Amino acid sequence: MKIAIAASECTFSATVDSHFGHSHCFVIFEPDSDTVSFISNPYRDATEKAGEMALQMLLKQGVSKIISLDFGKQIQPMMDQQKVQMIIVNSAMLQVEELISMLRKTYQNTYNF
Amino acid sequence: MPRHKNLRKLAQVPVIKGLRAYGLKTPSQKPAVFLHLEEYEAIKLCDYDQKNHAEACALMLVSRPTFTRIYAAARKKIAIALAEGRDIVIEGGKVFMDSNWFVCQSCKSTFNNPLLLETPADCPLCGNDDIAAYQPVRPQRRMVCRCKRCGHQHDHQKTEDCRYSTCPDCDGELTQLEETIST
Numbered sequence A: 001m002k003i004a005i006a007a008s009e010c011t012f013s014a015t016v017d018s019h020f021g022h023s024h025c026f027v028i029f030e031p032d033s034d035t036v037s038f039i040s041n042p043y044r045d046a047t048e049k050a051g052e053m054a055l056q057m058l059l060k061q062g063v064s065k066i067i068s069l070d071f072g073k074q075i076q077p078m079m080d081q082q083k084v085q086m087i088i089v090n091s092a093m094l095q096v097e098e099l100i101s102m103l104r105k106t107y108q109n110t111y112n113f
Numbered sequence B: 001m002p003r004h005k006n007l008r009k010l011a012q013v014p015v016i017k018g019l020r021a022y023g024l025k026t027p028s029q030k031p032a033v034f035l036h037l038e039e040y041e042a043i044k045l046c047d048y049d050q051k052n053h054a055e056a057c058a059l060m061l062v063s064r065p066t067f068t069r070i071y072a073a074a075r076k077k078i079a080i081a082l083a084e085g086r087d088i089v090i091e092g093g094k095v096f097m098d099s100n101w102f103v104c105q106s107c108k109s110t111f112n113n114p115l116l117l118e119t120p121a122d123c124p125l126c127g128n129d130d131i132a133a134y135q136p137v138r139p140q141r142r143m144v145c146r147c148k149r150c151g152h153q154h155d156h157q158k159t160e161d162c163r164y165s166t167c168p169d170c171d172g173e174l175t176q177l178e179e180t181i182s183t
Helices: A050-061 A075-082 A096-112 B037-048 B053-060 B064-084
Strands: A002-007 A025-030 A035-040 A063-068 A085-088 B008-010 B033-035 B088-090 B095-097 B101-104 B110-112 B131-133 B140-147 B153-155 B174-181
Touching: A002 A050, A002 A096, A025 A050, A025 A096, A050 A063, A050 A075, A075 B095, B008 B037, B008 B053, B033 B064, B037 B053, B037 B064, B037 B095, B053 B064, B064 B088
Parallel strands: A002 A063, A063 A085, B008 B095, B033 B088
Antiparallel strands: A002 A025, A025 A035, A085 B110, B101 B110, B101 B131, B140 B153, B140 B174
16 A cells, blocks of 8 residues: 655655645655655646646556645546545645654554554 | 546445346347446436436536436436346446545544445544544625725625615615625
């Protein structure tokens, strides 16, 4: 299982991006092997269907959960269709580092028993 | 290239996968009729739930003419199956299902449940098991009458016609506005 975070920059101190399709960077966290990788979003400046293309890219990576501050109206049915879980965080100030430490805690607890 | 079809919303998957014809005098060689999921939904909304086309098309998130076309296709297929003694298979079609949303009481994040049959036990982000069904907050609105000249405003009274009344402060013209109450 892989979890993607839509981030505003490719760093650990970056905040969650306010728009999934146009986010600068995707941070992919893999709880099983405890690895973090950064993928720059090539569709961030696309005028239309940025979310759809970004979703296809993430699906190829095997992502099953996506964290963002907001998902557009067009992308939500597509995510439902692809059975991708959308997680909308409450605060725009959350940093990638904090999110990853939260996820690490959650998923390592579940895998350890 | 033809224009792609918008996805139609399906409220629930049908309880059966299809229907089988029985009692044929000579076994039918004809293949089954494939009723699409959106056509099943159209029949269900219109004839089982007794909704009119305008209500039903809003539920399926398609336009009114599109809904009528889907409904007509569905009736045609069912009529073919009945008249020719063919099986009905409910499958295919351009549909999506609305997944239900939950909110975590601990980290206040909102998440959906892509596995429709299982209910999630804990939050995918913080792992807390204190979750509740998400209820969207609808902004409350009220009508106010505002003076164009001095900016005076008061709540609109339903019995009063603001076009013919004037501002109590400066006798200016009043306009009716809709205001969102922020909570």
